[in-house]
Amino acid sequence: MRDAFHEDLDKISDQLVDMTKLVGTALERATAALLEGDRTIAESVIAADDDIDALRREVDDLAVDLLARQQPVATDLRMVVTAMHMSSDIERMGDLARHIAKVARMSAPNVAVPENLRPIIADMARVGQKLVQATGDAIGSKDVYAAVEIGRIDDEMDELHKKVFTTLLGDWEHGMEAGVNATLLSRYYERYGDHAVAVADRIVYLVTGRYGNPDEGLTR
Amino acid sequence: MRDAFHEDLDKISDQLVDMTKLVGTALERATAALLEGDRTIAESVIAADDDIDALRREVDDLAVDLLARQQPVATDLRMVVTAMHMSSDIERMGDLARHIAKVARMSAPNVAVPENLRPIIADMARVGQKLVQATGDAIGSKDVYAAVEIGRIDDEMDELHKKVFTTLLGDWEHGMEAGVNATLLSRYYERYGDHAVAVADRIVYLVTGRYGNPDEGLTR
Numbered sequence: 001m002r003d004a005f006h007e008d009l010d011k012i013s014d015q016l017v018d019m020t021k022l023v024g025t026a027l028e029r030a031t032a033a034l035l036e037g038d039r040t041i042a043e044s045v046i047a048a049d050d051d052i053d054a055l056r057r058e059v060d061d062l063a064v065d066l067l068a069r070q071q072p073v074a075t076d077l078r079m080v081v082t083a084m085h086m087s088s089d090i091e092r093m094g095d096l097a098r099h100i101a102k103v104a105r106m107s108a109p110n111v112a113v114p115e116n117l118r119p120i121i122a123d124m125a126r127v128g129q130k131l132v133q134a135t136g137d138a139i140g141s142k143d144v145y146a147a148v149e150i151g152r153i154d155d156e157m158d159e160l161h162k163k164v165f166t167t168l169l170g171d172w173e174h175g176m177e178a179g180v181n182a183t184l185l186s187r188y189y190e191r192y193g194d195h196a197v198a199v200a201d202r203i204v205y206l207v208t209g210r211y212g213n214p215d216e217g218l219t220r
Numbered sequence: 221m222r223d224a225f226h227e228d229l230d231k232i233s234d235q236l237v238d239m240t241k242l243v244g245t246a247l248e249r250a251t252a253a254l255l256e257g258d259r260t261i262a263e264s265v266i267a268a269d270d271d272i273d274a275l276r277r278e279v280d281d282l283a284v285d286l287l288a289r290q291q292p293v294a295t296d297l298r299m300v301v302t303a304m305h306m307s308s309d310i311e312r313m314g315d316l317a318r319h320i321a322k323v324a325r326m327s328a329p330n331v332a333v334p335e336n337l338r339p340i341i342a343d344m345a346r347v348g349q350k351l352v353q354a355t356g357d358a359i360g361s362k363d364v365y366a367a368v369e370i371g372r373i374d375d376e377m378d379e380l381h382k383k384v385f386t387t388l389l390g391d392w393e394h395g396m397e398a399g400v401n402a403t404l405l406s407r408y409y410e411r412y413g414d415h416a417v418a419v420a421d422r423i424v425y426l427v428t429g430r431y432g433n434p435d436e437g438l439t440r
Binding site: 060063064067068071073074077078081084085088165168169172176177179180183184187 | 280283284287288291293294297298301304305308385388389392396397399400403404407
């Protein structure tokens with residue numbers, strides 16, 4: 001049997017995992033809206049962001065309530081504080097998916113992304129999915145090595161981000177509007193990855209008590 | 221005489237105000253580096269971001285320590301939690317100034333921003349300064365009306381952001397690289413403003429207990 005504090009903490013952890021699922025779906029659908037020029041999907045992603053925001057407030061309220069009732073100290077306290085920071089990062093991932101959906105909506109029924117960039121954007125979405133799933137798993141497991149792996153997956157995102165810029169600065173024949181959109185979209189996917197890494201870093205700090213590169217000095 | 225809890229809370233509040241000063245200086249100097257093509261200033265902004273990150277960790281550690289030692293409840297608890305969220309937003313403003321400095325460094329001694337955009341960027345920096353000063357004042361005073369004013373100032377930033385895009389999508393004769401840089405720079409300034417608004421929203425929530433538009437239903 002777990003005590004009341006840890007039961008509440010498990011509940012918060014479950015809600016954070018639920019948030020990762022929602023922001024994963026948001027990214028997937030926003031990308032579909034973007035690459036298919038589908039306004040209806042774009043609208044639904046934008047509307048669904050309210051659910052993510054609401055869940056974030058629920059997590060934060062539960063965390064504050066837990067602090068007030070149980071007055072945890074040491075590691076227990078750190079875990080609750082960390083959960084609040086995580087909810088903030090995951091909520092922001094939802095905002096970024098919403099931004100992508102807004103670009104999709106603005107151009108629909110046309111596709112905002114020129115054909116030569118679509119495979120890169122599709123790859124960014126795929127890596128984003130891997131990141132958010134790994135983040136959900138790491139929150140559930142508190143596994144430092146799983147958290148470290150998130151940084152490695154994010155390197156793939158950064159490579160794709162660079163690839164977008166290489167494409168933009170090459171023989172770009174699609175005009176400035178498509179260029180501005182591509183710049184912003186690439187930034188949104190990249191930031192989505194950064195927030196996954198921020199969550200992972202918090203897990204590493206929670207478990208090891210260290211900031212910075214969590215992998216240094218860790219061997220399996 | 222204030223009790224130990226409120227003395228510690230004052231210290232946290234002072235540190236948050238110090239953070240706003242550092243990120244204000246960072247924005248001012250990053251913009252100078254950008255508009256003058258000055259690599260030395262750019263480097264110093266990038267290096268100084270470590271101090272902001274360190275101060276943020278100090279605030280967070282002090283807040284966690286305060287929670288553990290004093291075990292506050294109700295409004296006192298909310299104030300400590302809010303301080304941690306604020307430190308996160310203000311630190312992020314420092315990151316954005318660092319991003320601007322990195323664009324400056326990449327182009328120096330040339331100026332990354334074409335002449336016709338420089339006045340708009342200078343205006344964005346000026347509005348950013350107003351925002352960060354107002355944010356520092358609002359943290360110190362916990363004045364809801366000062367916090368609401370921050371949202372109004374940020375509207376100016378959003379207008380300037382739109383102006384950059386209008387310029388980009390008009391007769392842009394500066395090529396794609398300058399276009400990509402302008403897109404990103406404008407986004408950095410705009411996000412800097414958003415984080416100031418996020419801090420302001422937290423002050424409003426702390427004082428009024430309400431999310432959403434703090435101005436609705438408030439009259440002076």
